Amino acid sequence: MFETVAFYLFAVLVTVSFFIAVTTSQALYALTALASGMILISGFFFILDAEFLGAIQIIVYSGAVLALYAFGMMFFDTTREVKEKKGNRIIIASLSVLSVILVVLIFAAPVVSDNIVANYPVVEGIGNTEQVGIVLFTKYLVPFEVAAVMLLVAMIAGIVLAGKKMDVSLTLKDDSEINNEEKVLS
Amino acid sequence: MEIGLSHYLILSTILFGIGLYGVMSRKNLLMLFFATEILLNSVNIGFAAISHYLGDLTGQMFAFFVIAIAASEVAVGLGLLVVWFKRHNRIDLDEMMSMRG
Numbered sequence A: 001m002f003e004t005v006a007f008y009l010f011a012v013l014v015t016v017s018f019f020i021a022v023t024t025s026q027a028l029y030a031l032t033a034l035a036s037g038m039i040l041i042s043g044f045f046f047i048l049d050a051e052f053l054g055a056i057q058i059i060v061y062s063g064a065v066l067a068l069y070a071f072g073m074m075f076f077d078t079t080r081e082v083k084e085k086k087g088n089r090i091i092i093a094s095l096s097v098l099s100v101i102l103v104v105l106i107f108a109a110p111v112v113s114d115n116i117v118a119n120y121p122v123v124e125g126i127g128n129t130e131q132v133g134i135v136l137f138t139k140y141l142v143p144f145e146v147a148a149v150m151l152l153v154a155m156i157a158g159i160v161l162a163g164k165k166m167d168v169s170l171t172l173k174d175d176s177e178i179n180n181e182e183k184v185l186s
Numbered sequence B: 001m002e003i004g005l006s007h008y009l010i011l012s013t014i015l016f017g018i019g020l021y022g023v024m025s026r027k028n029l030l031m032l033f034f035a036t037e038i039l040l041n042s043v044n045i046g047f048a049a050i051s052h053y054l055g056d057l058t059g060q061m062f063a064f065f066v067i068a069i070a071a072s073e074v075a076v077g078l079g080l081l082v083v084w085f086k087r088h089n090r091i092d093l094d095e096m097m098s099m100r101g
Helices: A002-023 A027-047 A051-072 A089-112 A128-138 A141-163 A175-185 B005-025 B029-054 B058-088
Strands: none
Touching: A002 A027, A002 B005, A002 B029, A027 A051, A027 B029, A051 A128, A051 B029, A051 B058, A089 B005, A128 A141, A128 B058, A141 B058, B005 B029, B029 B058
């Protein structure tokens, strides 16, 4: 009973906030709706006994990713109205619905047939975090390390791209002026 | 009524549809990034649900890696977006015509 109520409550709230995030013309409203949707999605993970994933969702998405967007929006003119594409909205909506139905038919059909055996079955009596740790650091150790290296590369790329020449405004100058300054500096 | 796997998969599909609509209808690149976050999150719900109902931890592992990919995508993409905005003062998709696409 509790699970049913929680599922429908979270489902409605997440759907509404994500719908606002894709349809509003104000960048700040979209960011706020996206943040609330991200936090509400972690509720599903707690219902599904994936507590560690829920905590990671709150920390990484609501904490890191959306804070990064919020800081990034300081660079952009967020008060300006976001222009939309002028294409036919009905065509876009029906195309997305059709393609989603197609994807579900392709990928959900094998799940319905009961041919699937659990590779790393959930053990009774051990907490979710402990199980995740055991599987992540034994079976998925190499992908974990690769993901760590990728995050390091992304961090360096972000610092190099956004952190360079923070004190000057590149919009008020021509490309030639910037190139000349780079030559002088190097 | 008991909540089953199909409930979660349908919810995941609806959210994926919303994200797909956002990707196709948005012109501002920042809003396009928001829509891709919605796509990744909807897939994560599907992974967690399948992981729970099959009693298999692989789904949760994939969700972790998806979150890691999304985080690095945001870092690099937002850096590129900031550089582009500093140079051109706007981030509309239609005006990125330097490759004459």
